[in-house]
Amino acid sequence: MKNGFGVFYAVVIALGLSWAGFVVAPAVQLGTAKRTTVLVTGDNWPLQRTGAATLGEQVYRANGCVACHTMQIRQDGVACEVTLAKPGKTPEVVSNLLATLKLSGLTKEEADATIEKISTAGGKAETHVIPTGADITRGWGVRKSVAADYLYDAPLQLGTLRVGPDLANLGGRMADANWHLVHLYAPGVVKGSAMPSYKFLFEVRKVGSAPSSDALNLPKEFAPADGYEVVPKPEAKQLVAYLLSRHADVPLYEAPFTPATKP
Amino acid sequence: MNPAENNSVCSAKIDASCRVPLLVLFNGAGLWLILGLLFSLIASLTFHKPEMFAACPCLTYGHTIAIANDLLVYGFAIPAALGVMLWIFCRLSQAELALPIVPVAAAHLWHLGVLVGVGGILSGNSTGYTWLEFPRASAMLLGVSFVLVAVSAVATFAQRKERELYPSHWFLLASLLWFPWIYSTANLFLGSTHPVRGVAQPIINWWFSNNLIFVWLALVGLGAAFYFLPKISNRPLNSRFYALFTFWTLILFGTWLGIPAGAPVPAWLPTISAFASLLLIIPILAVAVLLKNILIGANVKCFGGNFCYLRFGSVMFLVSAVMLATIGCPKYSRVLEFTWVGQAQIQLQILGFAMMILLGAIYEILPRIMGTELPFKKLVPVQFFCSMLGVALFVIPLAIAGAKQGHAGFDPAAAKFWLMISSSGLLLLLLGSFALLLNSLTMTLKWKVGLVKKVIAAVTAPLPNTEVKS
Structure with missing residues (x-):
């Protein structure tokens, strides 16, 4: 290459090809994706999130949860x-x-x-x-995650590192909202957990004339002093609503399986 | 290399023309390097005791690790690389820096952008995309200032006396075009209020991350290494053909990596990435030949000096690239995907490769642009040994943690011990990193004091006799 234009053309060719392949082509192929239908039942998929869950997605983003959790089940x-x-x-x-x-x-x-x-x-x-597959044996999911599962996510935070468990099908496998609130406040309820506490999403306050119906039912070692109660702030409730809105548990054309029949 | 470069009077003038913009770039880079490693250490301490920073909403792991990584790349590596690039362009062109006021303003804007970005992440306004966490206001500042520096660099390049390009020219010029392209694409597709739909977001995010962390850093790191290694060892780059081959294969194959094998995206995407990571062996071999020709038998005495930085950094490029190619291979990625091994490779690329080469280059440049020795010359080898040991103690335990974690089915207890060891590597890196800021800031202050003294001397000087007589 004798002059600057040579370098310019080299960059345009090399980066331009990959730009066309990895930016434009996926945007064209997936950018117009529409809702798909669940096999057998014919329901729409994915489901639109509730208001609280949509807000919770932003709590998840703001606290950088993506640093330690993936949202993607792999299947062999x-x-x-x-x-x-x-x-x-x-x-x-x-x-x-x-x-x-x-x-x-x-x-x-x-x-x-x-x-x-x-x-x-x-x-x-x-x-x-x-x-x-290993993720399915672990019980994290029932089938692989596919592109259709993520249609309504913005920002979509798939994650690249599993310090904690995968959350792709959290709503499908651990549907108890109260357990999640307790776990966010006191991750120590799970032995050996590496998760820090998200205490700042909760309020510790004096019990009023009657205990709040929202107050967490904490194990003894994590409970506040007598006369105090731990109440989730709206952010904590939204975050849990979002986590529970994560489902990847219906059979789709690209990820077929036979759901376990309900007894 | 240009024979006219040996003209020392001319070179001193050229070096001096770079002084102000480079000082602004390097001082800021020095500060962000310390802060970046500090945040990285804080993030790592979370693994010793998860409750350590739980009381402070700012210091959750998700915030500190994002700030640490962004500071090391956007705070340190990019401004440092831009400074090194401006100086190399001046020297290769045998011309003074063109439009010197533009990079000065741009450097200030850049550092402001980084500051805004860090504030954004701390206050919970991160975008949620890897390597693009800085909020939009910050991204705009960064994009504009990069283009401004690039304008000055290209104007300097255009002044060159020797028309023929030196290999470093290819790599560095390409990096100037590369960053605005990928950064604007990523921000337009992801940063807007209406990002692209669904999984198109992570695809573009992976494309950007790979092009920034692997390709861009490789372009500036190798570009600088191919300039300084021959210069210091006084041996020519052997050969120009291998360098050209490296350049083409690196940008042709390297840019297709990054889509993980198990990603929930159309299958053709990860297939291309896996194939590209196989082809990556070609540029790795070409770089290995180039480095072998220049490093083996190079009779340079350096006890932790600039040559050591450059040598260590360029060898670490080979290690990091081999790691990247291995992780990209579907057979290994089954076990290693989502583990610490990927993080180990990224940190090796940033700290072991890019940081070391840039530091070596900066310590080579600083005395020249200031016309004096480094004020804390002895800290340079101290930082070298701290960083070398630090990188080893940080990256190797991370890789082991990843392998353990992969085999143990992501049981957090499996990796804990090795993560705790990796903190010690970060501590060493942090201790060493003070050398850059101490040196560059002291030089800046001394130079400014000297300027003030000159002005005072000029004002208070007695009138010469000749003027009294007339």
Whole structure:
């Protein structure tokens, strides 16, 4: 390169290509994304947040929670499981057949073949699609996170470091708002927690004529002095509303699975 | 290199033309370096006892770590790199700094922007995007001042006597175009009140982060190293072809990294990134050859001197880049994604590579632009050994913590011990970092006192006889 223009063209080519690929193309591909529908039920997805949860997203941003938490479940793949729905007219034949077949940890093709065999024997079987992966084994999620889950997030804070647990499906796995309030005030309720307390989102005040219905029900070692109570400020309630609004637990076209049937 | 550079009278004049803007840039950078490492240490102390700063809403980990990282990059690395760049352009052009008042004003604006940004994060107004936490007011100040400095740098570049470009020219000129492009893109797509939808936000954020932390720092760090290493060791850069090859492959492949393998985005994006991290081996090898040619057999005696900084920094680039390529490989990223290993690589890139090279360059430049020795010359090797040991004690435990955490399924207890050790590395880095500000500030004050003395002497001087007689 003999002069400055050479460098200029080099930058325009190199950075321009990646700009087109990683900025413009995703903005075009995903920028017009619309709500999608849940498999089987046909409901809209994702759900619009409530007012409190929308405000809570800003509390999450302002306190930099993203430094320690991710909001993204990863998945290795899926395994299929075949279960018997109806034994049919010849239950003995079917149950003998079932004893000889491999029923879990199957690929889709193997599951289809197994179902075929069972139906020839007269029974009726179903396939359950079960996502696999370390995050799912840990219980952090039931399926992988997909782009559609994040349609209404602004700013979207996926996070890059897991000092604490993943929060992508927090609303789906720990739905008790009071537990979250107690945990924000006194993270020590979880043994070995590395989270600092967010005491400044709470008010410790004298109990008035009657205890507040919002007052936290704290374990003894974290409770304030007698005659005092801990009441969450609006920010704390909003933050918890936001955390509980995080769901990634419905089957979608791009992340199918069979939800556990409610008893 | 330009043979005319050896003309010392001419060089002194050129150096002096850089004095004021470089002092403003370096003094601010020195201060932000100390504060950045201090915030990093405060953030790290949270792991010793999570309750330590819980009473103060400002000092939550989310605030302190964001401030620490932003101060090290926007506070220290960028202004320091701009100062070094201006001086290198003057020297390579054999011309005085063009429009010297512009970078002076811009440097003040830049530091103001950083101050506004830190205040913004502390008061809970961070944007929530990694490496873009500074609120919009601050981002505008930073963007404008960068462009102003770039104008002065390009004007100086245009004055050059020798038309042929030196390899450092490619890297540094490219970095001047690079930053405004990525910073404006990121702020327009993310910083506005209506950011792009959904996962397009993190995609653009990852693109920006990689282009800033890996590519931009690599451009300025290697650009400075390829100027100073041959200059100090008195051996030519061998060869120009390898440098050109490094430049092209670095900007062609390096800029496609950054999308993590498991990201919830269309699959073609992480696939490209994984492929690019494989291709990154090519520029790494080219840099390794260049460094081998210049460092092995270089007969430079340095006991913690400027050459040591530059040598350590450039070797750390290789380590950091290899780490980045490894993390990008899908096989390893399954375990290492979301762990401390990624942070270790980023900190190595900033502190081990960029900071060391920039410090070496600044200590080389300061005595020249001021025309005097460094006032605390002995602190330079002290800082070198503190920083070298500090980087090792900070980055290696972080990487171990990451590996442990990855294998233990993100159990926070697994990483705790190593995180606590990493604080000691930060403490050493912090102790060493005072050397820069002490040196540059003392020089500035001495120079200003000298100026005032000159004025007083001129005012109080007795009238010469010749005037009385007439």
